[in-house]
Amino acid sequence: MLARMPDAAAPGLTISQVAERTGLSVHALRFYEREGILAHPVRREAGGRRVYAERDVEWLSVCVVLRASGMPLPDIRAYTDLVRQGPGNEEQRLVLMRRHQERVVEQMARLSESYDLISYKVRVYEDLVEQGGEARAC
Amino acid sequence: MLARMPDAAAPGLTISQVAERTGLSVHALRFYEREGILAHPVRREAGGRRVYAERDVEWLSVCVVLRASGMPLPDIRAYTDLVRQGPGNEEQRLVLMRRHQERVVEQMARLSESYDLISYKVRVYEDLVEQGGEARAC
DNA sequence: CTAGCCCCTAGAGGCGGCTCTAGGTCAACT
DNA sequence: AGTTGACCTAGAGCCGCCTCTAGGGGCTAG
Secondary structure, eight states, X not given: OOSSOOOSSXXXXXXXXXXXXXXXXXXXXXXXXXXXOOSSOOXXXXXXXXXXXXXXXXXXXXXXXXXXXXXXXXXXXXXXXXXXXXXXXXXXXXXXXXXXXXXXXXXXXHHHHHHHHHHHHHHHHHHHHHTTOSOOOO | OOSSOOOSSSOOBOHHHHHHHHSOOHHHHHHHHHTTOOSSOOEEOTTSOEEBOHHHHHXXXXXXXXXXXXXXHHHHHHHHHHHHHOTTOHHHHHHHHHHHHHHHHXXXXXXXXXXXXXXXXXXXXXXXXXXXXXXXXX
16 A cells, blocks of 8 residues: 555545645644634544544634634634534634624735725836836835 | 924924824834835934924825735835836836736725625624524524 | 655645834933 | 933744644555
C-alpha cells in the first residue's frame, strides 16, 4: 500500500487528508483542536493518531469561512462550545452569528470605501503613465 | 494658554493633533515614522518635538485607508519611498496600486462568500429560535 | 533490518502591527 | 520652586494566529 488505506466504507480521515480538504495546515489542525475548535472529540487510532470523520471536515470548513471573514478564534471557540452543548442554546448561537454578520457588513463597507480611493489612485497613475506628462501626483 | 498654540496662520500640528485627525495613536505615528511611512521628513521644533503639516495628515490618511484594506506596512513603505523619490516612477506606483487593488477585490469576493454562509446560519437559527422546535442544526 | 514516511506531544519561535515603559526634556501655569 | 502635561528616544512587550522544533513511535516497502 502506498499509504494508510482510506477505507472507502467507513471513511476515517488522516490529519493530512483533512488538511488538504480544509486548506488548514496539519499544524493548524492540531492547534485548533487544542484550542477547542472541534465540536466533537476526534477519535484516535491505536497508536494515538487522529481519525477524523466527514463531519469534522464540514465543521472545520465552516470555521475556515468564519476565520476568513475575521471572526477571532475565541469567538469561534465560543460558538463551538455552544454547538458541542447540543440543542437548546440556539438564541446564543444566533447572537454570536448576528454580531459577526454585522462585523462583516462593516468590513465590506470599509473595504469598498478603500476600494474607491485605490481605484482613483490607479486611474490617476494610469493617466499619468499613459501620457508621460510632467504632472506630479501625491 | 491652555496648550501650545495651534497657530491658525501657518498651521504646524502637534503629534496628538495628527493622532486625532488620522485616527492613529501617538505611538503608531512615531512607529510609522521610524518605519519610513512618511513621504517627507517631519520638521522638528526646538526641543525636538514633531511639527506636522497638513500634507502629512493627508498622506497619513491615505496610509490609513491602505492599511484598513490590508496593505502590509512593507508595501506602504515601498509606495512611500516611490513617492518620496518624486515624479518619474509612476509606472511602479501604478503596479503597486494595481496589485493592491486586486487583493482588495479578492478580499471583497471572499468576504461576500463568507457573508452568504453567515446569513444562511443566521436564518437557520432565526427559524429555529422563532418556533422553538426540537430540530437540531450544526 | 533499515529507510522512509506519517504521525504524536509539548513547548518554543516568528511575524505583523502596534503598544507600552522607563527615563528624560521643556514650557507653562500657580 | 514646584507641578503638570505634552512631548522625546530606545527598546521591551503584547496579542493574534499560527508554525516549527525536538524528540519519539510505529507501519510498510525493499
